[in-house]
Amino acid sequence: MPSPPGGFEVPLWRAVAVFRFAALAYVGLLILRDADRYAHPVVAGVVLLVMLGWTVTTAYGYARPALRGWPLLLADLAVVLGVLLVGPWAQGRGALAAGVPILAVVWLAGPVLAWAVSGGRRRGVVAALLVGGADLATRDRIGQSTLTGTILLLLAGVVVGHVARLAATAEQRLHRAVELEAATRERERLARDIHDSVLQVLALVQRRGAHLDGEAGELARLAGEQEAALRALIAGAPPPGPAPEDGTGTLDLRALLARYASATVSLSTPATAVPLPAPVARELAAATGAALENVARHAAGRAWVLVEDEGETVTVSVRDEGPGIPAGRLDEAARQGRLGVAQSIRGRVADLGGAVSITSTPDVGTEVELTVPRAAR
Known part of the structure; x- marks a missing residue:
């Protein structure tokens, strides 16, 4: 050539x-x-x-x-x-x-x-x-x-x-590389402009109308969805939807988690793909979804999800600003047969050979950290 x-x-x-x-x-x-x-x-x-x-x-x-x-x-x-x-x-x-x-x-x-x-x-x-x-x-x-x-x-x-x-x-x-750098700089410039105008307006509409009924509440919900979509676009996040395998039996974890991004769930992922064996990626995404369900049920739904690719392991952190989990509450729930955290989160991650760390402070919030090895056990 x-x-x-x-x-x-x-x-x-x-x-x-x-x-x-x-x-x-x-x-x-x-x-x-x-x-x-x-x-x-x-x-x-x-x-x-x-x-x-x-x-x-x-x-x-x-x-x-x-x-x-x-x-x-x-x-x-x-x-x-x-x-x-x-x-x-x-x-x-x-x-x-x-x-x-x-x-x-x-x-x-x-x-x-x-x-x-x-x-x-x-x-x-x-x-x-x-x-x-x-x-x-x-x-x-x-x-x-x-x-x-x-x-x-x-x-x-x-x-x-x-x-x-x-x-x-x-x-x-x-x-x-020069073309990518130029495109990145242009996207950053657009992101600054959008953040200073469109995103702030959409966030204001979503906050002011979140507790209203009827068309006003629906308008606030749509504004929140568009804010989340715009934030994902300017951040270069993968589009939501099914994540096809790449031909080697792996999936990009970012694409699986993108479905959870919304007006109340902020998703931060690496700029490059986070490839995992398909079973590991699906189970880790399911455990993350279970953690977000708990946030929606007990912490008013506002959450932050952070993905960290550490080479041999991948860590997904889910943090909220809810009321926190009282000491002994998880053990009591397990004794009562309510096994959401025990099975949906800890069970899935344990089957992958990983570990779950739950840190909670009353009236401050809870952070659930899911760490799995790159290859399932």
Whole structure:
């Protein structure tokens, strides 16, 4: 996948251009040194000028994203293959047999690097095989040094292609992170505006009309529901509704608990998912619902739910501002056969291998803390 202009691939294209000019300078030095041993030194000079012109052309073309397409890539490969085919005739078989380097030398690696940067490892390997095969086909005798050169081309294609793909992937992730940061800042700005206006008005309507009858009471109830929905929206909470499994047998606890959020129940969850095995998530959500039922029955329904993901364990805290639980009341209720807390809350959490902590202060409120391990016992 191509990188946008100014992306992380730009330094790679510049490095390819620098490599080609440096390789061309090395070729020029070898031609000056060995020209008297060539069969057609003038032809070798013309080939050097062609290589210079093509190096300038590719440096210009690859520097512009619109030109980094197949026409330039194929032309680049064709020029290098042409230089490989003309080289033996310009130098002469005798000079090559005497150990004179081929005319292109390391310059022939240019299209391999270009293909690798443009398309990753696969393109780099294809170009290396084509260039290496053409080099081997022009040789009268294939030695260890020739094979080594072809292997180095393959390695260059693989390594440079891999680095190019990593750069493209890193750039995409960076763009995504920037977009998310911009969206988060915009949501925070909207949240401040909404909190200073809409939420305060809805909360005022809900408080003033909570004890009224008829249409006024219904209006207050609707205002409370809309306040809770808006708070969940600007906080980025998951929408209420069924929580489907993600294909690995886990559920996001946030989605299960979102159904309990209302005008009287405030839900605070982590920004990221809280995945739990499906049975654990359902039982923990059910225990939380049982705790909220007790709040609705004994503490006027106003409650705060906090979810904490602690790695190996997950804790859900339910706090209210009710009258509190008198000392010994829970044990007395259990003896009387009223097993709501004992079975619906403690029983469920105990079956999961977790623990329940209930802290209550008269006239202050009660906090129920449910802690379960990530995997059920």
